[in-house]
Amino acid sequence: MTLLYRLLIRACLPLVFIYLWLRGRKAPAYRLRWRERLALQTIPANARQGLLIHCVSVGETVAAREFIEQVLARYPQLPVTLSSMTPTASELAQTLFADHVHHLYLPVDTPGAMRRFFDKLAPRVVVVLETEVWPGFLQQAQLHKVPVLLLNARMSEKSQQTYLKYSWLTGPIWQQLTWVAAQNHTSAERFMHLGVASDRIAVRGNLKFDSHVPVDLLARATALKQQLQRPIVLAASTHQGEDELVLKAFTELLDNVPNALLILVPRHPERFAAVAEKVAGKGLSYVRRSAAESPEANNQVWLGDTMGELVFWYAAADVAFVGGSLIKRGGHNPLEPIATHTPVVSGPHVFNFQEIYQRLDGVGGVRWAADADELALQWLDLLNDANLRFTMQRAAVSEFAQDQGATAAMLSDLHQHMMHQVPTCNNVTGSTATELPSMKKVTTLKPQGNVEIWYDGEHFDDFSDDYFTADYWRRQDKIKGSATGRSTAWFIAAGEQGMLLRHYYRGGLVGKVNKDRFAREAIANSRAMAEFELLMRLRERQLPVPKPLAARYEKAPVWGYRADILVEIIPQAEDLFKLLGQRQLTAQQWREVGGVIRQFHDAGVYHSDLNCHNIMLDAAGKVWLVDFDKCGFRDAGEWQQANLARLLRSLHKEAAKAKEAKRDFHWQKERDWPLLTKGYQGKS
Incomplete structure (x- = not known):
């Protein structure tokens, strides 16, 4: 992304909202949810750390329906978010997938909006359908180390020339894509010409070839035909300047087929009212689908002014005209009427789908x-000749019968990248996956305007802000002990294993004047929420850490915030410091400690305070790591050895303090550290 692009997109921001306001005169939904256009909305915790699928508008959403349904079935443990740019695509996504996905608008491509978008959503993998790429979007994905897959990708010659012409402005966006699954060889060659490396692209076909028309939809369409008992022609996805031509053609058809019914489906919902006026202006009697009206014998036009029913209209029609083709819009995809076995009529302007129409x-x-x-x-010819209609149907279906399989191929592409982001995807799918830890199971609670709470909705039937105060549990006689360090953490007898309540305090010199306030930051990045989410991800990787139960962010008066966390107690476990005060660890236990540290390092997990207080052993000898405040994932590097050095220093420090206080501390570097090191190196 170039500096000039960043300046230009910021300068154009007011124009974007002027456009939305003007578009809202005909489609009021464009004047809603403006905060999402700048990523200023609150994104719930259970949408984080999942998969983002971007379908810019209705066409991409329809094409991806089968793919998205397969993703939801294959990764039930992961949140799935659909983003789009238009209200119609938003409405369709909610109609098709309901609460199985989280929906939002992709924000305007300013650096600030895209940074907030990725910070709040924190996706593991991004899937973009067809060709909707933005420089700021790709830059933030790269900065957040999120792979971006461009699936069902197509590139027309006109689009290629446009991208080449303005490459000086957008920068090297195509090189930032992780993977491209092109619809055909022509598109693949054009993507490579734009800069996509040959080892990052493959031809996978078109998702629409895999469109399966639901049996119940076909049954409803058949019932409608039997009910109406009249010839039905469909004009689908018509544009301004094309409706008049369609209505003229239909009035001519009525001269020969007076009982014909035209189902007219405009492409954009903001045109529904205007198209209705045009129908009336032609002296044609009509009914509107949105009014739940069915056409009577005297009605000549049925206005399809609803969303998500185009396949139903295709299935109900005897003949379909695919719009955008009598005018120079490039046409629309004819694969849906082919899937419903409906003969296709098109205008000459089909450059958007040239290869399909040629075939x-x-x-x-x-x-x-x-x-x-x-x-x-x-x-008229098609309505009068049933054999011709059947011949066309059979020829179209046969031509594309061997082109199916794009959905399976692209799911495989996605899985290859998901394996690196979600290790459990290697060997866990289906119903078993729903049992895994996931942010999808987290509930967000806002008991007050200055407080946000995340809690495990499967662990708690309900939740109260009081759960974060020791006094509440003391009144319930549930406090069973405490642990002291920089501050007190409380052991609470609640649930099968009990809970540990910890308030976040400042350390060092700062802590002497500022006990527990931290500089304000995005809630998801705050101390408690960040640790809660990190523990979720570590448990997902089956690493030995305590189960996070709840986290709280409380905005403090005037400045800063305070934070608390609840985690499940590790049963019958003691930290390394306490154990060494009682006895010497066995050689096998030291090797186990080293081996577990290596597990975390191999997973790229950096523990900022790896010391003998944060390593625990349970009654069975299993090693656990705790206290992941200010920890996270890092690429392999020198920090791993520095981590071990920090642990060694803590052991030396505690040994020296024990010697000075004349108490036992069963640690000898020459005897014990080589054993830990052997365990770290995987040696017996």
Whole structure:
């Protein structure tokens, strides 16, 4: 992303909202949810750390439906978020997937908005459908180390030339893609010409070839045909300037087929009212689908002014005209009417789907109309000739019968990248995966305007802010002990294993004047929430850490915030410091300690305070690590040896303090440290 692009996108920001306001005159939904356009909204905790799928508009959402449903089935433990740019795509996503996904708008591509977007959502992997890439979006994905997969990707010659022309402005965006699954070889070659490396791209086909029409939808369409008992022609996804041509063709058709019914489905919902006026202006009687009205014998037009029903209309029609083709819009995808076995008529302008239409034309699977008169004639020929309709249906279906499999191929591509982000995806799928720790199971609670709480919705039937105060548990006679260090942590007898309540305090010289306030930051990045989420991810990797139960962020008056966390107690476990005060560890136990530290390091986990107080052994000898405040993931480097050195210093420090206080501390570097090191190196 170039400096000029960053300046330009910021300068254009007011124009974006002016556009949304003006568009809202016809489609009021464009005037809603503006905070999302700048990523200023609150994103719930149970949408974090999941998979983001971006479908810019309705077409991409429809094409990806089967793929998204397969993703939801394959990764039930992960949150899935769908983003889009238009209200119609938002409405369709909510209609198709309900509460199985979280939906939001992709924000405007300013650096600040995209940074907030990735900080709040924290996706593991991003999937972009077709060709919707933005420089700021890709830069933030790269900074957050999030792989971006461009799936079902297509690139027209016109789009390629546009990207090449403005590459000086956008920068090397194509090189930032992790993987590209192209629809065909032509698109793949164009992507490589733009800069995608050949080892990061493959031809996978078109997701729409895998479209499966639900049996219940076909049954409803058949029932509608039987109910109406009249010839039905469909004009789907029509644009401004095209509706008039369609209505002219239909009035000509009525001269020969007076009982014909036109189902007219405009492409954009903000045009529904205007198209209804055009129908009335032609003297045609109509009903609107949105009014739940069915056409009577005297109605000639049924206005399809709802969302998400286009496949149903295709299935109900005897013949379909695919819009955007009588005018120079490039046409729309004909694969949906092919899936419903509906004969296709198209205008000449189909450059958006040139290859598909060429194949259809080659086998006689499409009829062409250059204007309204020819459209009327094509409709008439097809309505009058059932054998012709059947021949076209069979030819179109047969031509693309061998092209299925794109969904499976792209799911495999996704899985290869998910394996690196979600290790449990290697060997856990289906119902077993739902039992894994996941942010999807976390509930967000806001008891007051200055407080946000995350808690495990499976562990607690309900939750109260009082759970973070020791006095509450003391009144319940639930406090069973405490641990002291920089501050007191309370052991609470609640649940099967009990809980540990810890308040976050400042250390060092700062702590003498500022006991427990931290500089304000994004809630997800705050001390308690960050540790809660990190523990979730570590348990997902099956690393031995305590189970996080709840975390609280409380905005302090005037400045800063305070934080608390609840974690499950590790049963019958004692820390290394306490054990060494009682007895010497066995050689096997030292090797186990070293081996577990290596497990964390191999997973890229940096423990900022690896010392003998934060390593625990339970009654069975299992080694655990605790207290992950200010910890996180890092690439392999010198920090791993520095981590071990920190542990060694802590052992030396405690041994010296014990000697000075004349108490036992069973630690000898020459005897014990080589054993730990052998365990770390995997040696027996």
